Amino acid sequence: MSVSKRICMVGAGRVGRLHTRSIMERLGHRARVTAIVDPSREVAEELARDYGVEVVCSSLEEALERGVYDGVVITTPTFTHHALALTALAAGLHVHLEKPMAMNVVECREITGAAERAGVALQLGYMRRFDRNFVDAAELLRSGEIGDPMIIKSLTHGPGLPPAWANDIRTSNGMLAEVNSHDLDTISWFAASEPVEIHATVANHKGADRGVTSEHFYDTLLATVTFESGALASVAGVCPADYGYDARVEVTCTGGMVQVGDTGPGGLSVLPAGNHQHSRPVFRSWRDRFADAYVEEMLALLDVMDGAPVRVGAADGTRAVALVLAGTLSILDGRPVRVAEVTGPDFVPSWQAAAAEARS
Numbered sequence: 001m002s003v004s005k006r007i008c009m010v011g012a013g014r015v016g017r018l019h020t021r022s023i024m025e026r027l028g029h030r031a032r033v034t035a036i037v038d039p040s041r042e043v044a045e046e047l048a049r050d051y052g053v054e055v056v057c058s059s060l061e062e063a064l065e066r067g068v069y070d071g072v073v074i075t076t077p078t079f080t081h082h083a084l085a086l087t088a089l090a091a092g093l094h095v096h097l098e099k100p101m102a103m104n105v106v107e108c109r110e111i112t113g114a115a116e117r118a119g120v121a122l123q124l125g126y127m128r129r130f131d132r133n134f135v136d137a138a139e140l141l142r143s144g145e146i147g148d149p150m151i152i153k154s155l156t157h158g159p160g161l162p163p164a165w166a167n168d169i170r171t172s173n174g175m176l177a178e179v180n181s182h183d184l185d186t187i188s189w190f191a192a193s194e195p196v197e198i199h200a201t202v203a204n205h206k207g208a209d210r211g212v213t214s215e216h217f218y219d220t221l222l223a224t225v226t227f228e229s230g231a232l233a234s235v236a237g238v239c240p241a242d243y244g245y246d247a248r249v250e251v252t253c254t255g256g257m258v259q260v261g262d263t264g265p266g267g268l269s270v271l272p273a274g275n276h277q278h279s280r281p282v283f284r285s286w287r288d289r290f291a292d293a294y295v296e297e298m299l300a301l302l303d304v305m306d307g308a309p310v311r312v313g314a315a316d317g318t319r320a321v322a323l324v325l326a327g328t329l330s331i332l333d334g335r336p337v338r339v340a341e342v343t344g345p346d347f348v349p350s351w352q353a354a355a356a357e358a359r360s
């Protein structure tokens with residue numbers, strides 16, 4: 001039996017709590033969270049208390065001084081991913097890095113290089129890659145049984161506003177990154193082809209009422225993506241959607257169609273006679289829609305630490321970030337943008353420059 005893995009959890013916010021719970025409550029036979037890192041002491045201590053984690057640190061550097069780990073799970077705001085991933089990888093540790101991988105492609109390349117040099121595994125937090133229905137659809141598409149993908153329609157609607165940093169394109173690349181990068185990863189995975197161009201259009205329906213004042217904020221998005229294979233895709237996003245968390249994909253192929261996801265767990269469809277109302281249960285959050293996938297994702301991390309192949313890694317993370325950047329440029333410029341425009345070594349997203357300067 002392999003020795004229990006020691007995991008350092010970096011970030012004690014929404015996702016840090018979710019992954020800590022998966023490891024401590026479901027995977028305790030394989031691993032333990034042995035340190036929690038968060039500059040917000042109160043948040044870190046509360047999480048540590050809830051799951052009996054003894055070491056609480058305010059920085060990853062402090063955690064590395066105080067303990068020995070087998071892997072690091074990074075669940076912090078996107079603008080911190082690059083520096084934290086480089087620190088963890090330089091310490092020779094396996095890393096699970098939440099999506100989106102980083103703020104731009106230059107940062108993604110540096111993280112990729114650091115993982116290669118360290119000879120450790122880097123897994124990206126696209127949990128749909130670990131969801132049974134999504135995996136079944138990908139395998140069906142790969143089998144060729146229903147032909148080649150012609151059009152892929154993917155949507156994600158988030159229930160409520162994410163944390164403030166995630167609403168601001170300067171610190172997160174906005175909703176396309178924070179909500180819809182899951183779709184960008186899925187369409188590329190299902191198309192099994194490289195994306196060529198993206199054209200995104202956005203609207204802001206609820207921002208003013210919810211007190212969101214960040215420049216370029218949008219809560220509604222529609223993007224079209226073309227692939228080298230000739231497949232077309234659409235990505236739709238709404239956040240806050242208020243009615244629940246909604247993640248669905250439909251792929252029409254040359255020989256059939258496959259659909260993944262539903263608005264709720266199913267099993268109950270109410271059609272009261274007389275008023276023609278149709279109501280059904282909906283998922284409240286990504287936490288319940290993908291509850292099993294999040295546990296599978298942490299289990300997969302433990303497996304890659306034992307030498308299993310990485311199922312969603314640096315190349316996938318970089319591809320999604322490239323689409324996020326091209327899509328954001330498309331929104332700002334009001335034109336279709338080729339992915340190649342944002343992947344050159346000199347491309348600096350103009351909307352990130354001021355925030356990066358303020359942080360340095």
Ligand SMILES: NC(=O)c1ccc[n+]([C@@H]2O[C@H](COP(=O)([O-])OP(=O)(O)OC[C@H]3O[C@@H](n4cnc5c(N)ncnc54)[C@H](O)[C@@H]3O)[C@@H](O)[C@H]2O)c1
Pocket residue numbers: 010011012013014015016037038039040043058059060075076077078080084098099100125126127163178286
């Ligand atoms: N896979 C998913 O389904 C999913 C869902 C939501 C968010 N996310 C991603 O997870 C990441 C975190 O999102 P969240 O919603 O948990 O954010 P959050 O704001 O709830 O939590 C982030 C935490 O990180 C802490 N933090 C900030 N800088 C830090 C640092 N240098 N070291 C350690 N901790 C630091 C903050 O104090 C905060 O407690 C983001 O990249 C986001 O895109 C993924």
